[in-house]
Amino acid sequence: MTVSRLRNIPGIGVDRIGDAADSLRDADILRLENLDTDLRPPAQALARTHEAIDDDAANSYLPFTGQGALREAAAARVGRAAGVAYDAAAECIVSAGGLAGILNVLLSILEPGDEVVLTDPTYAGLINRVHLAAGVPRFARLQPRADGWRLDLDSLAAAIGPRTKALLIMSPSMPGGYVASQDEWLAIAEHCARHGIWLVYDAAMERILFDGRDVIHPAGLPGMRERTITIGAVSKEYRMIGWRVGWIVGPASIMNDVRLVSLSNVVCQVGIAMPGATAALTATDDGVAAAVAEWERRRDFLMSALADLPVIRPHGGWSMLIDTRELGLEPPDASKLLLERGKIAATPMTNWGPGADRYLRFVFSNESVSRLHDIRERIRRSWQI
Structure with a gap:
C-alpha cells in the first residue's frame, strides 16, 4: 500500500x-x-x-554545512546578483544539488497543510517536493502568447489564501522557459510582503537568458532580502550535472532551521565535488556566456524549423513546449509516435501542472544544430503533418 505522502506523486515522466x-x-x-x-x-x-x-580534506563529512570556500563563493554569487550582502557563515548552506536544497527549505518552512504557490506549468519535481514536505500546491497560470510566456497576475492573486506559506518561483523556469519580468517580480514581492510569506527562488538557470535579457534577482527588490530564500546549483549554468552541488542562501532567521533539516536529511555534500564547484564559481572564465549563446542558437534554430507548429518561445533555460493537443494529438501519443517513427525522445508534460497536460517538451541543451537539422522532417514522418 502506498504511504499517504506518495499518493499525489506520480513521477515526472522523464525517466x-x-x-x-x-x-x-x-x-x-x-x-x-x-x-x-x-x-x-x-x-x-x-x-x-x-x-x-x-x-584527503575532500574525503570527509566535515564541515556538515559545506566547505567554507564554497559557501563564501556561493554567498558572493547570490549577493552580486541581488545587490545585497550575505554572511557566508550564517546565511549559506551547501546542498547535495539544487533540488535537495529546495526540499530542505520546504521542510524548514511548511507545517502539514500549508500551501505553496507555483507557476503552471512547472517542473513536476518541484510539485512533488511540496507534497513530500506535506504541503499543498496551488498554481498561478502562465499564459502562452505570441512572444512567449507571461504570468497571469490575476491568477497569481487568486492562488494565494490564508494557508499560503510560500511562493516557489523558478526563473527561467522548466519546462517552458518562462522568465519573470520586472513588473511580475514586483507583483510577486508585493504579495509576499502583504501576506507575510516566503519567496523560495529556484535560481538554477538564472543566467541562461536569451534576447539580451538581464538577471533580476528578487532579493534585491525593496523589503525582499528577508523574505527570499535562493537555491542555486552548478548543474545547469556551469554544465556540472554529475557533481550534485547546490547552495541555499537566505536570511539568518531561517537558516538554522535549514541547517537542522540538512543535517537530518542528506547530512553532507559530495566532498570531492565541492572544490570543483568552488572553482566554477570563482573561475576567470566560467564559460556561461558562451554556453548561453550556443543554447540560444539552438533555440532560434528550432523556432525557425518549427515555425508552422504551436511552439511557445522560451525566453531562457534549456527547453520549450509544443501544444500537441492543438494538432489533434495527446502528448503521450505524440511522444510515442515520435520515438517509434521519428527517432525523437520527448517527454509529455502530464502532471507538470493543471494546464500542462496539453504540452510536449523539447530539450535543446543536449543536441547540436547539426544533429537537429532534420527535426521537422522527423516530426512530419511521425505525426503526418
Missing part, C-alpha cells in the same frame, strides 16, 4: 521516456527528453575536481 530511448540503443535518436547538456564544464572546475580526488 520512462529516457529508459525507452536507452533500450533502443540507437545513436540516431535525438535526446530531447532530459535536461542534460553536451557542453563541457569550466576547465578550472574539471582540473580542481581531479585534484580533489587525491585531497
Whole structure:
C-alpha cells in the first residue's frame, strides 16, 4: 500500500521516456527528453575536481554545512546578483544539488497543510517536493502568447489564501522557459510582503537568458532580502550535472532551521565535488556566456524549423513546449509516435501542472544544430503533418 505522502506523486515522466530511448540503443535518436547538456564544464572546475580526488580534506563529512570556500563563493554569487550582502557563515548552506536544497527549505518552512504557490506549468519535481514536505500546491497560470510566456497576475492573486506559506518561483523556469519580468517580480514581492510569506527562488538557470535579457534577482527588490530564500546549483549554468552541488542562501532567521533539516536529511555534500564547484564559481572564465549563446542558437534554430507548429518561445533555460493537443494529438501519443517513427525522445508534460497536460517538451541543451537539422522532417514522418 502506498504511504499517504506518495499518493499525489506520480513521477515526472522523464525517466520512462529516457529508459525507452536507452533500450533502443540507437545513436540516431535525438535526446530531447532530459535536461542534460553536451557542453563541457569550466576547465578550472574539471582540473580542481581531479585534484580533489587525491585531497584527503575532500574525503570527509566535515564541515556538515559545506566547505567554507564554497559557501563564501556561493554567498558572493547570490549577493552580486541581488545587490545585497550575505554572511557566508550564517546565511549559506551547501546542498547535495539544487533540488535537495529546495526540499530542505520546504521542510524548514511548511507545517502539514500549508500551501505553496507555483507557476503552471512547472517542473513536476518541484510539485512533488511540496507534497513530500506535506504541503499543498496551488498554481498561478502562465499564459502562452505570441512572444512567449507571461504570468497571469490575476491568477497569481487568486492562488494565494490564508494557508499560503510560500511562493516557489523558478526563473527561467522548466519546462517552458518562462522568465519573470520586472513588473511580475514586483507583483510577486508585493504579495509576499502583504501576506507575510516566503519567496523560495529556484535560481538554477538564472543566467541562461536569451534576447539580451538581464538577471533580476528578487532579493534585491525593496523589503525582499528577508523574505527570499535562493537555491542555486552548478548543474545547469556551469554544465556540472554529475557533481550534485547546490547552495541555499537566505536570511539568518531561517537558516538554522535549514541547517537542522540538512543535517537530518542528506547530512553532507559530495566532498570531492565541492572544490570543483568552488572553482566554477570563482573561475576567470566560467564559460556561461558562451554556453548561453550556443543554447540560444539552438533555440532560434528550432523556432525557425518549427515555425508552422504551436511552439511557445522560451525566453531562457534549456527547453520549450509544443501544444500537441492543438494538432489533434495527446502528448503521450505524440511522444510515442515520435520515438517509434521519428527517432525523437520527448517527454509529455502530464502532471507538470493543471494546464500542462496539453504540452510536449523539447530539450535543446543536449543536441547540436547539426544533429537537429532534420527535426521537422522527423516530426512530419511521425505525426503526418
